[in-house]
Every structure is written in C-alpha cells, then in structure tokens.
Amino acid sequence: MNINRVIRIFLLAMLTGASGVRATAQDTALHVIDFVDLSREVAPYDPDMDPEHTWSIEFRESWLISPEKSSILKSVVGYDPNILNAPPISADSLQKKFTSLIRQLPQVRGTFRLSNISYEFMLLDPHIIESGNIAFPEPVSMDPWTKKLQEELIALIKSRSIASNRYELNGQLLSIHFHEEWTIDPVSLQITKKVEGITPVIWQRRQTTTSEPVNDADTGLPVYYKNSLPRIELRNP
Numbered sequence: 001m002n003i004n005r006v007i008r009i010f011l012l013a014m015l016t017g018a019s020g021v022r023a024t025a026q027d028t029a030l031h032v033i034d035f036v037d038l039s040r041e042v043a044p045y046d047p048d049m050d051p052e053h054t055w056s057i058e059f060r061e062s063w064l065i066s067p068e069k070s071s072i073l074k075s076v077v078g079y080d081p082n083i084l085n086a087p088p089i090s091a092d093s094l095q096k097k098f099t100s101l102i103r104q105l106p107q108v109r110g111t112f113r114l115s116n117i118s119y120e121f122m123l124l125d126p127h128i129i130e131s132g133n134i135a136f137p138e139p140v141s142m143d144p145w146t147k148k149l150q151e152e153l154i155a156l157i158k159s160r161s162i163a164s165n166r167y168e169l170n171g172q173l174l175s176i177h178f179h180e181e182w183t184i185d186p187v188s189l190q191i192t193k194k195v196e197g198i199t200p201v202i203w204q205r206r207q208t209t210t211s212e213p214v215n216d217a218d219t220g221l222p223v224y225y226k227n228s229l230p231r232i233e234l235r236n237p
Helices: 091-102 144-160
Strands: 002-008 028-037 054-066 071-084 111-122 173-184 191-205 224-228
Touching: 028 144, 054 144, 071 091, 071 191, 144 173, 144 191
Parallel strands: 002 111
Antiparallel strands: 002 028, 028 054, 054 071, 111 173, 173 191, 191 224
16 A cells, blocks of 8 residues: 655654663664655545545654664654645544544454555655755755654665665665554554565656756756665564
8 A cells, every 4th residue: 555645854863762662872763743645545435525635644753763673663652634635624523534534444453453554755855965956055955853864764774785885875865665554542543653664765866868967847856766775674573
C-alpha cells in the first residue's frame, strides 16, 4: 500500500530517549512533524466521502536511528487527522469520522493493524546549493535539524549498503521509502509504527548533452531523476 506524503521537520535534536524506548549514548532522538496523506488503498471505504477528499494525518514523533543496532524506532507522541479538499468541519465531527474509519480496520490480537505500508519520506524540496539555481541563492538549503536527520540516516545506510558507496549521499540522498507496519489501540487509538525496512532514494540533476543542469521551463526549479538503492531490512526490538 502506498502513501503520498509531505514532510516537515522542526524542533530540536536532543540526546534523550523517545517515550517507551531506551536510548544509549550513541542514540539521538529527533523530534519530527510528519504530514501523511492516506491513499484510497490504505483508508477503508467511506460512502459519505467525496472521491476527491482524502484523509491526512499530522504525526508528532520521536525517532531513534541506530546504525549499530540497524534500527529506526519511531514513537508517535500524538497525531491530528484531517480531510483534504473538504469543507471545514468541527473538531468533534472530524474525530468521530476518524474513529469510525479506524474501527473498520481488521483486528489482530486485539489491535487494529495496517501492514505493508510504504511511503516516500522527503527530506526537503531538492533545492541544494550545488544546483546553481538562482531562485534559491541561500548558501545552506537544508536547516540544521533536517541535516542532522540526514546525517543519522546516512550513517545507517552506509553501515548496511555497499551500493551507497557509489554516491555522494550528503548532496544526493534527498528521500527515503519507509516500509512499516502500524498497529492502533482500539480504546486510546494510539498508533504504533514498526519500521521494517527502508529504501534509500538518490536524486541526480538532469543535464543537457553539454553537462548543463536543467531547470523546469515554467517554475525555474531544478529537474531531477531518482534512483532507488536496494531495500535495507531493519531490526526491531
């Protein structure tokens, strides 16, 4: 099942453990806000919903990335559901609709479960200084906390992927496909995510035959093509 999503990261990187997860001195907890748009394949059918309307979830999470343990542990601190492209509705009505949606999911050992979830996690819009794009002249195009997250992911990828050695990951690793299983508590509706694997995605600038970088004719933004590296299986507690 695929999820189209947009990522926004903020807050501070802290040397602490996420809720319910024990941290070591080498583990770094990164606080992330993640906007996830649920595709029709994931969300149960809702006869009252317009086909153009889709569910979106704003997750507030804490991540522990450990190259030594070959793991990424996500702790969902909280989340807020929303319906995209729909007229505004009250928070109470929205919560009731979302609860009804969740309760349609299959139960496994007393919890609702979504398996085989895959989605692309965008580290940022690909406007890096190396592009030479005058529309984005700032010397640093990735904020410090996103850069810290990228560094943690690169350390994990390098420890598990020989193929990654062929690329300059600091400039080219701009997204990752996460492969996860979600479980949802039937009472509290708390969502737990288990990261089963990741697929690193390498972004490379399109160039002319004379090696000039190509920008979009309408927007002036850089044009890229993407190359996915082999999937990396991760461990879980």
